[in-house]
Amino acid sequence: MSNHLAPLEPKADKAAVRRHNLSLVLRAVHDEGETTRAAVAARSGLTRAAVSSLVEQLLDSGFLTESGKTFSGQAGRPGTVLKVARTGWAGVGVEINVDYVTVCVVDLSGADRVRLTEHVDNRGAPPAEVLDRAARITAQALESASARELHPAGVHLALPGLVSDGTVRQAPNLGWNEVPAETLLARALSGARRSGARRPAAQGTTADHARPLTVTSGNEADAAALAELWFGGLTDAAGRPLRSFLHLTGEIGIGGALVVDGRLLRGAHGFAGEIGHVVVDEDGPECRCGARGCLEQYAGQAALLRAAGLAEDAGQPGVAELERRALAGDEAAVAAIEGAGRTLGLVLSGAANLFDPDAIVLGGTYRPLMRWLAPPITERLERRVVSGLWSADSGRLRASSSAGDAARGSAALVARDVLADPLTYADRAGA
Template sequence: MNGGVQPASKQSMRRHNLALVLRQVAAGQSASRATVAAQVGLTKATVSSLVEELRLAGLVVEHVPENQGRVGRPGGALALNPRGAAGVGVEVNVDYTAVCVADLTGAPRVRLTERVRNRGRSAEETLYAAGRLAARACAAARRAGLAPVQVNLGVPGLVRDDEVLHAPNLDWHRVPAAMLLKRGLGRQPLEVSVDNEANLAAIGEFQARPAGAGDSFLYVSGGIGIGAGLMVDGTLFRGGGFAGEIGHVTVRPDGGECGCGARGCLERYAGQDALLLAAGIDPAQPADPDLPPVGAEARGRRGEGQFGLATATSEGPVDQLAALAAAGDEAATDALTVAGRALGVVLSSAVNLLDPPEVVIGGIYARLAPWLLPILQEQLNSRVTSGRWRPDRLQVSGLGAEAAVRGAAGAGVQTILRDPSAYIDLTSPAG
C-alpha cells in the first residue's frame, strides 16, 4: 500500500517540467538547452523536447549564432519571447483609469490612461469603461505582435474571490468586478482576476527592482487612499486576505471620521485629498492642460512596438503642491509636515512590529519625497525601538503612480510563467 499517495501522471509531470524550464529561461542569462538541463536536473533530451514545445508556442526564442562551425545541434541562447504572450494590467482609481500591457519579459509595451472622476460613477459604468480601455490596449498590443492572455484588475479596496467587498473611496460595496470588467472587454477570450491596488503596486515594485536588490520590503502607496504591501522573500504577504490596509490605521482616536466609518485614520492626515485641502488646493481640479490628450497613441522608438500615452503619473494638483512647496509656500509645507509626521508614526509602528529590511514609499509620496523623506526619517529614528534604523532602509519607488498598473500587468505575466502548459493548451489548435 502506498498510503493513498498517487504517482504523478504524465500530464502533471509535463506541466511541472514546462514551468521549471520556462522559469529557468526567465532567470538565466542567455542559457543554452544544455545549460538549462544541467540547472534543472533533467536530461538534455527531455529539456530539448520541452524547449521545442515552448518555442513552438511562442514563449521562448532561440538565438543560434551564425557559422558556429560545430557538428550537430548548435548551442543557441534561449530567452523569453518579447513578441508572444502578454499580461494586461488595469487599475481603477478615484481620479483615473489606467491600462498597461507587458510582454513576457515584463517590459511595458502599451500604456493607456483615462483621467476621469470615478468617484460618483456607478461601478457598472466605471468598470465597463475600464474594460473598453483595456480592449483598446489589447488591440494595440496585437498590432505590435503580442498575444494578451491574462487581465489583472487593481482597485483601492478589499477584494475576495474577484469581488470588491468594500472600496470606501469609490463608494463600492459587494461589486462583482471581474464580471463587470469582462462586459467592457467584449468577446475577447481573456481571464480576469481582481486584487487590491496596493498589493499589485508592491508586486510591481518587486519586479522592477534592479539585480541584487533585496526581495523583502514594506511598500507604501500614497494616493487618495493609502495602501501597503509586504513582500517577504519575493512573495506578497496577504495574511487572511486583507493585509496592508495601512491607510486605516488609527493616528488619532478622536480624529475626524474616515470614509471607512472609523475615526482618525491615517488617510485623514496623509491621503491625497487631505494634503491638497490643507495646502489650499482644490482636489477636484483637472490635470495639467498641457499634457497630451488621453487616448492619443504615440508610437515609441521604431521597431519596439511600444505606445506611450499620458499616464497616471500626471497628477496636476499634486504637481501644484510640489511646486508650492518648492517655492516655500507656508500652507503647502505645513500640510506636508503634518502628513509626514502622521505617516512616520504609522511606519515606525509597522517597522517595530514587522522589522522589514526596507520601507519603500510610492504613489504620490514618490513625487513628494523631497519634503516627506526628512520628516519620515526623523520619525523612524526616534520611534524604531531597535535603534538600528539606517537612512538607506527608506527608499523611494522609481515607478511612482504607475506601480499598481505595472504590477497588475506583471502579475499576468507571472501567471503564464508559473503554468505555461495552461497557455499552450488554451492557444493550441486542439484547445
C-alpha cells in the same frame, strides 16, 4: 490516533513531470533574460538532453526564441541564445483608482508593451459606469496589443479597497460596497470587444474578439508592491534583490502591502495592508470608511493638498503644483508635506516594530515628495523602532521606482500564470 494531516496529492505521472519541467525551463530563461541550454541545465538540475527536448517544445509553441551564438569561455561549441518571445501570450492589467483608469499589457518577459490612461473622477459614479469605461479602454489596448502580435491570456483588475472572490467588499474612496467587479468587467469587456470587431480592423490586427477573457481581481496596493518586487530593481544593504519590504501607495487614499521573502502577506481573508485606515486619533476627522482619525485623513493626497491651500480634488496636477511650490520654498507647501511625514513616521514606526521589514518603499503621490517627507519620517523611525536598524544613514526608507505601478503588476500576475503552466496555454492556442 486521529489523522489531522491533509491528504497527499497523487504521485506525478510522466505527463505531469513534463508539464512541471516545461515551466521550470521557461521560468529559468525568463529570470535570466537571455541564456543558453547549457546554463538552463546547470541551473535547473535537468540533463542537457532533457533541457534540449523541453526547449524545442517551447520554441515550437512560441514561448521562446533563439538567435545568434554565445561563448561561455569554456570548452565546447558555442550555444544559441534563448529568450522569452516578444510575441504570443500576454498579460493585461487594469487599474481603477479614484481619479484615473490605467490599462497595461505586458509580454511574457514582463516588458510594458501597451499603456493607456484616462484621467477621470470616478468618485460617486455608478460602479457599472466606471467598469464600462475601463472595459472600453481595455478593448482599445487589446487592439494595440494585437497589432504587436500579442494575445491576452487574461485580465487582472486592481482596485483600491477590500477585494475578495471577485467582489469589492468595500472601497471607501470610490463609494463601492459589495460590487461584483469581475463579473461586471468581464461582461462589459465582452461587449466592448464585439463592438471593436464590427469596426474595420487596423492593419496588422489579428485579435480573436470572440474568445472570452478570464477576469481576476485584487487590491491595487498589492499589485503595485508586486510590480516593485519584480521590476523595481531595489536592493538591500548587502546589494541583494530586496525581497522583504513594506510598500505604501499614496493616492487619494493610502494603500499598503507587505512583501515577505518575495511573497505578499495577504492575511486570513486577503485584506492585509490597509495601513491607510490605521487610526491616528480616534477623535480626528471622519474618514470615508466610517471611522475617525484614519492615517489617510492626515497624509493622503487630499489631506496634503488641502493643508497646502490647494484644491483637495486637484489630483495629480495638484500634486505636481505642490511639488513646484515646495521646490520654490513655499512655506505652506513645505509645512503640509512635513506634517504628513510626521504622521506617516508615527504609523510606519509601529509597522516596522510589528513586521520588521528590510525596507519601507513609498510610491504614488509620495514618490516626488520624498525630499521633504523623508526627514520627518526617518526621525520617527530612528527614535521609535526598537531594533535600532532605522538610522538616517541606513538607507531603509526608499522611494519607489518608476516601474512600481498597479497596472503593470496586475498584467505581470497574468503573464506569470502562463509561465507557471505553459502547456495549458499551448493547448489553448491550438484549440
